[in-house]
Amino acid sequence: MSEYRNRTTGEVKTQGEWRKAFPNTSLPKTWKAATLESLNLDAVLLSPKPTAGTFESVRRSGVVQDANGNWVENYEVVPMFSDTTDEEGVTTTKSEHEAAYQAELDERAASTVRTQRDKLLSETDWMALSDVTMTTEMEAYRQALRDITSHENFPNLSEEDWPVKP
Numbered sequence: 001m002s003e004y005r006n007r008t009t010g011e012v013k014t015q016g017e018w019r020k021a022f023p024n025t026s027l028p029k030t031w032k033a034a035t036l037e038s039l040n041l042d043a044v045l046l047s048p049k050p051t052a053g054t055f056e057s058v059r060r061s062g063v064v065q066d067a068n069g070n071w072v073e074n075y076e077v078v079p080m081f082s083d084t085t086d087e088e089g090v091t092t093t094k095s096e097h098e099a100a101y102q103a104e105l106d107e108r109a110a111s112t113v114r115t116q117r118d119k120l121l122s123e124t125d126w127m128a129l130s131d132v133t134m135t136t137e138m139e140a141y142r143q144a145l146r147d148i149t150s151h152e153n154f155p156n157l158s159e160e161d162w163p164v165k166p
Contacts, residue, residue: 003044004036005063005071012044012063047072055080055098110155117148120165137166 002015018041019027028035036043044063052058056077064074081097124142127134134142144163148154153161 002031003063003073004031004039004041005044007040007042042071045070045072047075049075050077052077055101106155110149113148113155113157117145121145124165135166141166 003012004015004018005012013021015031018039022039027039031043045066047066049058057080058075058077061074061076063071066072079094081094081101083091083093084097085091121142124138126132127138128142141163148157148162151157151161
């Protein structure tokens with residue numbers, strides 16, 4: 001979505017919004033320098049978003065001029081949480097919000113791990129039938145799957161944390 005900045009007012013709009021602002025003007029499909037000059041607009045160039053840290057998010061905060069005089073998207077990294085006070089006057093701190101959010105993320109991850117573990121166990125359930133002799137390696141693999149919730153990295157497991165099927 002192309003955006004353009006009015007040189008006089010600083011207002012930023014999409015190409016479609018600027019077309020609506022000039023209803024009696026026939027505008028080409030592709031806007032080149034001459035079109036922008038006649039409309040008193042500058043193109044707003046895309047810029048990379050910064051990387052957010054833990055409990056941070058990135059939000060668009062208008063446009064700025066870069067070192068070359070081009071108008072580019074501007075982003076800022078902001079905290080996801082802050083201290084809040086509810087209607088009864090109870091204050092919840094930023095760290096309490098972060099802990100609650102992390103607990104929710106961990107619970108989702110734990111649920112995903114348990115689902116994957118159950119799937120992997122069910123794929124080998126037939127080996128546990130009374131008329132099948134299970135190898136020691138397979139017994140160890142199945143036990144490791146059952147013990148996955150005790151792993152030091154649980155619930156945030158990497159691929160290397162999972163046992164390898166023999």
